[in-house]
Amino acid sequence: MQEKLNDILQRALEELIKIQNKDELGEFKVKFLGKQGELTSILRGMREVAPEDRPKVGALVNEVREKIESAYSAKEEEYNKIELEKELAKSAIDITEPGKFHEKGALHPTTRMFNKLIDICVAMGFKVVEGPEIETDYYNFEGLNIPKNHPSRDMQDTFFITDNILLRSQTSSVQVRSMENMKPPIKIISPGRVYRNDSDGTHSPVFHQLEGLVIDENVSMADLKAMLTSMMKKIFGESTKIRFRPSFFPFTEPSVEVDVSCPTCHGEGCKVCKGTGFLELLGAGVVNPKVLEMSGIDSKKYRGFAFGFGVDRFAMVYDGITDLRNMFKNDIRFLKQMK
DSSP: OHHHHHHHHHHHHHHHHHOOSHHHHHHHHHHHHSTTSHHHHHHHGGGGSOGGGHHHHHHHHHHHHHHHHHHHHHHHHHHHHHHHHHHHHHTOOOTTSOOOOOOOOOOOHHHHHHHHHHHHHHHTTOEEOOOOSEEEHHHHTGGGTOOTTOGGGGGSOOOBSSSSEEEOSOTHHHHHHHHHHOOSSEEEEEEEEEEOSOOBTTBOSEEEEEEEEEEETTOOHHHHHHHHHHHHHHHHOTTOOEEEEEEEETTEEEEEEEEEEOTTTTTSOOTTTTTSSEEEEEEEEEEOHHHHHHTTOOTTTOEEEEEEEEHHHHHHHHHTOOOGGGGGSOOHHHHHTTO
16 A cells, blocks of 8 residues: 555656646646546545554655645746736736826816915914804804894704704804803804805805904004905005995994906906906904803903905905805816916
8 A cells, every 4th residue: 555655656746747737737636636536536446455553554644635735826826926027017007107197187176275274373472163064053153142033043054963963154153152161252264165045156155265263452443354354465465545434234243345446457357356346355353352252251251353255256256256156166177277
């Protein structure tokens, strides 16, 4: 039996040396290691071996099998390596070959304007604060002196989720949260996305605001006017003229609308400014003492002022865009013009 096993081992090793491809390697495995292979045939004949010799013969069979399997695995690994090298050679990349042209993108006009406004405000000492877009009625309205059934709510077509939960219609909600959690002096801006049920060439149900709040001792409307004048000149140029008109907002008193001279016609009058020479761009005012008190701030010691930009509106004026809807279409033809 030992001579027979040694003969099988010798022939297997000799045949492995002569194998030229993986097909022949597969045939080899079937011949020597398969279910009908030579080693398996010997195991089936174990019943003819004397019981006392079976452990010795079984050990010899296992030893021969391990040697053949080890030699087979080494040969198989050799062919796998050869095939891998062939595949790598086929898929090789010539790194000296010129690459395909990839068109360069550009920042969206709203993103560019956001960056510009934030940079200007941060340089003036403002801290950037953000808040949730899904808001409660209190932070979006009541904390800003806009109680339920207040007439000013008619100016904002709000997306309500429940009677108390809504998509914020202004980033002023962040100001209320900040007044509750910060101690004066406070100097913050709150940029972000807001929602109102309105849609046409100059309005979108989703748009962007940047609002600012300053609370300290002895601040006044004069400080607000000086700061906004400086800010508008930094955006539109030193020759820009600024005009303040009385207005009404429930959360500020007094309140103003702020106009700037049209950057397209430089105040001469054109279709962009509808012949007036000015464009209305933002609202502002001195914070209503009631708003301060609701947020736990002593209105007898502190005063504040607030302002708000429509960032998309600023971008339209800055880049000469006539239809707000173009800002949200993701039309590559429009975006290419913004490079």
